[in-house]
Amino acid sequence: MASERTFVAIKPDGVQRGLVANILGRFERKGFTLVGLKMLTPSRPLAEQHYGVHRQRPFFGGLVEFITSGPVVAMVWEGDGVIAGARALIGATKPLEAAPGTIRGDLAVDIGRNVIHGSDGPDTAQFEIGLWFQPEELNSWTPADHSWRAEA
Numbered sequence: 620m621a622s623e624r625t626f627v628a629i630k631p632d633g634v635q636r637g638l639v640a641n642i643l644g645r646f647e648r649k650g651f652t653l654v655g656l657k658m659l660t661p662s663r664p665l666a667e668q669h670y671g672v673h674r675q676r677p678f679f680g681g682l683v684e685f686i687t688s689g690p691v692v693a694m695v696w697e698g699d700g701v702i703a704g705a706r707a708l709i710g711a712t713k714p715l716e717a718a719p720g721t722i723r724g725d726l727a728v729d730i731g732r733n734v735i736h737g738s739d740g741p742d743t744a745q746f747e748i749g750l751w752f753q754p755e756e757l758n759s760w761t762p763a764d765h766s767w768r769a770e771a
């Protein structure tokens with residue numbers, strides 16, 4: 620499986636609840652590579668672009684209001700299959716349907732406060748990384764332990 624990059628963001632509820640280290644640690648422990656990381660309070664234009672596909676949905680206004688309400692932790696993770704892999708770590712959109720062991724399954728109950736975002740495919744990953752990060756904010760590096768990994 621080819622190495623790829625995906626965009627992940629800990630939403631304001633995850634930050635407010637002190638879950639940043641818990642969530643970050645899951646991606647690190649899994650073996651994905653952190654290539655971009657910053658905290659920011661998203662502007663309304665950024666949030667509206669990010670959630671543009673949901674513009675017509677009834678929850679859009681509340682979603683944008685919430686995501687701009689305080690700091691989020693924005694990340695880019697790299698690795699083989701990381702786009703689907705991150706979604707698997709994150710779990711289903713509705714936290715009560717998210718499997719135990721997933722981030723939403725373990726840490727959330729409310730669909731409007733589901734603590735984390737992850738790109739849902741290669742096209743959205745590319746779009747969201749470009750939306751949230753400048754190219755120079757991304758770090759291309761090879762973790763030392765990768766030489767120990769088996770050939771794919």
Ligand code: IDP
Pocket residue numbers: 673678682711712730731732733735736737739
């Ligand atoms: P995802 O975050 O799992 O990709 P999407 O369907 O892309 O889920 O929805 C984006 C976000 O919009 C969700 O994470 C959730 O915070 C919010 N959302 C989705 N559906 C609803 C809803 O029915 N009511 C309230 N908020 C929702």
Ligand code: MG
Pocket residue numbers: 739
């Ligand atoms: Mg989505």
